[in-house]
Amino acid sequence: AARTSGDAVRAYLPSMGQIFLRRFQLVTQFRQALDSGQVTVHYQPKVALPGREVLGVEALVRWVHPEFGRLDPDEFVPAVEATGLVDALTSFVMDSALAKVRGWLDRGLRLSAAVNLSVRNLADETFPDRVAEALRRHDVPPRLLSFELTESGVMAEPERALPVLRRLHALGVVLAVDDFGTGYSSLAYLRQLPVDEVKIDKSFVLGMGTDLGDMAVVRSIVELGHSLGLIVVAEGVEEDAARDQLIEMGCDVAQGYLISRPLSEDRFEAWLRARTVR
Ligand code: C2E
Ligand code: CA
Ligand code: CA
Ligand code: CA
DSSP: OHHHHHHHHHHHHHHHHHHHHHHHHHHHHHHHHHHTTOEEEEEEEEEESSSOOEEEEEEEEEEEETTTEEEOHHHHHHHHHTSTTHHHHHHHHHHHHHHHHHHHHHTTOOOEEEEEOOHHHHTOTTHHHHHHHHHHHHTOOGGGEEEEEEHHHHHTSHHHHHHHHHHHHHHTOEEEEEEETSSSOOHHHHHHSOOSEEEEOHHHHHHTTTOHHHHHHHHHHHHHHHHTTOEEEEOOOOSHHHHHHHHHHTOOEEOSTTTOOOBOHHHHHHHHHHHHOO
16 A cells, blocks of 8 residues: 555656646746736727627736747736736736727727736735826826726735725725635625625626526626625626626626637727727
8 A cells, every 4th residue: 555655646746846847937937928028918898788888808918938838827827926926917917908098098998907916916015006106107097997806815814905905996996806706705795895896707607508506696796796886797708698698687797708808909909990980
């Protein structure tokens, strides 16, 4: 038995080692990747229900690695988040997004941009000042910037996150709770946060067509959100049927492949033109 478990351990070690090595490589290469244009931002539209009006975009980071190719944000973002480099990531995405918002305003389009935050940003008491500075530098009204934060991000260290959230809110930026329904807390905690928007996690929206339980969860989040005076956003809207159900439930905003995948800057501009010029 001892021998078997020893073999099992030996068989397991190399792959663990590979995972750690790759993670280590990604973290050490990220700074240079940012500076050399390997990292970009894609934009996914959000539309007002029941119509088709484009309200704004979610900014999503992308990394095309010279050796590994296109990397999944779900792999490299957590690795970067575990280091101080996440400050550089958030600043990069925020700056890119604010430059886009400014450009749209200059063309008479009032579109907002949402940036994802990590736990570390919420624990950083200098973060709200950096946001205020970026808004001034890009000359963008605070209402056109929103931040998406997860329950776990807030609940990791609520006593540090809350003052940061209050200061962000006082600046006038929009705060959204992301991936709602997947955490452990929900109702009680949502009431205590200075948030404006709740995003229903895509797993429930994707399951709505086949799973009555998911449908019930989506419906109750829409009702809960509205009873707290929040804007309710559904992400992961892939099918007409889901969109129709969300409209029937009174959901305010939809985001998902049905409307558009996240697009590069250029492709998003083309998408926008095709939408508005008709
Ligand atoms: P998220 O914030 O929940 O972002 C939504 C994810 O759902 C995105 O994945 C988006 O491409 C995907 N998505 C959108 N519509 C649909 C749909 O209709 N169906 C399906 N199946 N998926 C859809 P992505 O871009 O791969 O990002 C994954 C996660 O990585 C994000 O989840 C977020 O947690 C993180 N992330 C991405 N960009 C950033 C960033 O700039 N900063 C931070 N801190 N995290 C980021
Ligand atoms: Ca998000
Ligand atoms: Ca989400
Ligand atoms: Ca997520």
